[in-house]
Amino acid sequence: MANNKDMGFLTIKHSSKMADILDKDVFILPLLYHFGIDLGFGEASVEDVCLKYGIKPELFITMCRVYALKGYVPDCSAFDKDDLGTVSRYIHQSHVYYLNEALPELDRQFAEVLGCYEEVHRKVLSKFYSDYRTEVDKHFEYEEKTVLPYIGKLLAGDTDGAYSIADFEDNHSDIEENLYDLRNIIVKYLPGDAPYRMRYGLLTDIIRFGNELDKHTFIENRILVPIALKIEKNG
């Protein structure tokens, strides 16, 4: 009846083995990666690993659920400043990964695919993609230059009241739409000039990146913002 994976994730305990959790759903791998959690943790429990990396287990488990369970709504009422710091760290590391690894790789693949098309198609697709990239860069830059430093100040109790996390919520633009459009274009409308394998490769990576970005954005909106709001209110 209920999916085994769901029940597994809903009943993770601090004493659960980290390796077992990965076994249940390999999709949480990026989460571990962004936290810098090195593989080779043997039989270590969630609690052990979290302790080693300065993450509180409840937060970690919640974030695992966000990654693994569609439609999961996290309860952030018990999270505190330490947790906010941890989430902030995760967000920053994700950005580093996107900007230094994921996106350059997508750039490369896209350029390779585009190289197979005639100039007319190439120009239009190239513009579409580069416009998207510009928007993505702006989005991440805003978070890195404005939001995360603000969180740092909030945690130090050093805010000047000019900016609030609510402003972030308002400005949090939707970069997912264009990526989804690109995905549909490749699936439905892109002619077969580029080799089969290449188009499938690009599509797979776009889908994977899109899914990752979804989780990242969800965590920003449903974990980072609520905790920050709470701290803004109560100090």
Add this chain to the structure above:
Amino acid sequence: MDNRQITVVLAEPSAIISAGFASVLANYNTFRIVERVSDLRFLPDVVARYSPEIIVVNPVLFDYKSKFSVRSIVSGTDGPALAALTSTLYDEMVFSQFDAVISIYDSPAAIIKSLRKAVDASKGGTSRLKNEDYDLSEREKEILVAVAKGKTNKEIADEFNISVYTVISHRKNISQKTGIKSIAGLTVYAMLNNMIDSDEL
């Protein structure tokens, strides 16, 4: 206001959930539960007898590991809408068979909204299978080209002698059929399908 009631059949094995769901719907005149079944065996008969517009089913009644498809219960191209009523989370694969997914933890307002959406989505039921609802109509193609060229809704409305609301409605349909939402994306679509020349941009 539409005074016609939307007929509902509920397939739910739990007496508690069944009563609860009926009670929520009772507060909204739009929906009327014509029959409740607790076992799938009775469903085909009930559906044949009442021709409900929407069937609400708890997926727990199906062993989804088998290839049993929810839609096999409901035959015919203009069949009723199918909504899942669930207390837990399932695979995408299970939910994809439904027109709407309702959680028992949803608010009454959200439940009604989902039901309405499901009914609307399945309306003109035959069009689910006909190409006219997948391919763009001539008019939609014209609008798409105008959008790709960067025209505003108002400009398009003037050009085609229609209201801005109609333009927006066309654009929604275009996005739904093509799966493309952004103007930039539609421009690419238009180019790839030779609907537009590069110098027209």
